[in-house]
Amino acid sequence: MSANLKEIVAKYHNKKGTLIPILQEVQRAQGFLSRETIKTISELTDIKVAEIYGVATFYSMFRLKAQGKYTIRICKGTACHVSGAKTILEALKDTLNLGPDDDTTEDNLFTILEVACLGCCSLAPVIMIEDKTYGKLTSAKIPEIIDAFKKEVNHG
Numbered sequence: 205m206s207a208n209l210k211e212i213v214a215k216y217h218n219k220k221g222t223l224i225p226i227l228q229e230v231q232r233a234q235g236f237l238s239r240e241t242i243k244t245i246s247e248l249t250d251i252k253v254a255e256i257y258g259v260a261t262f263y264s265m266f267r268l269k270a271q272g273k274y275t276i277r278i279c280k281g282t283a284c285h286v287s288g289a290k291t292i293l294e295a296l297k298d299t300l301n302l303g304p305d306d307d308t309t310e311d312n313l314f315t316i317l318e319v320a321c322l323g324c325c326s327l328a329p330v331i332m333i334e335d336k337t338y339g340k341l342t343s344a345k346i347p348e349i350i351d352a353f354k355k356e357v358n359h360g
């Protein structure tokens with residue numbers, strides 16, 4: 205058991221309503237809440253595993269799977285939606301070899317997040333990779349963008 209996990213839980217022990225802050229802090233420390241982590245939290249807190257899963261799946265801030273090193277935010281706001289965000293998402297999933305329910309690449313390099321308006325609607329449809337914005341996209345541009353980004357971060 206990670207000492208870190210024990211320390212985090214100990215900080216909140218015996219206080220009511222502490223599950224959410226515990227999960228938040230553990231996720232900050234470990235990146236996501238693995239099955240093993242949830243089991244350990246259950247043992248340390250006496251809160252049932254099912255109850256922890258209930259909370260962890262209810263709130264969208266919690267992640268049960270590893271997060272990729274780089275986040276791709278795809279805008280699902282109105283302007284992007286009407287300009288073809290759906291085909292951009294399909295092109296991204298195609299380029300990254302992701303199945304319909306996957307959001308993270310097998311090499312853990314990228315995670316796709318669907319988000320509300322990114323604030324640059326005149327560039328719709330828009331994605332952001334980390335803090336870089338790519339606008340006026342077509343699905344044909346996606347493989348090239350991913351390639352260029354990988355090269356830039358030395359994963360090409």
Ligand code: FES
Pocket residue numbers: 279280281282283284285320321322323324325326328329330
């Ligand atoms: S709707 Fe996509 S940037 Fe505003």
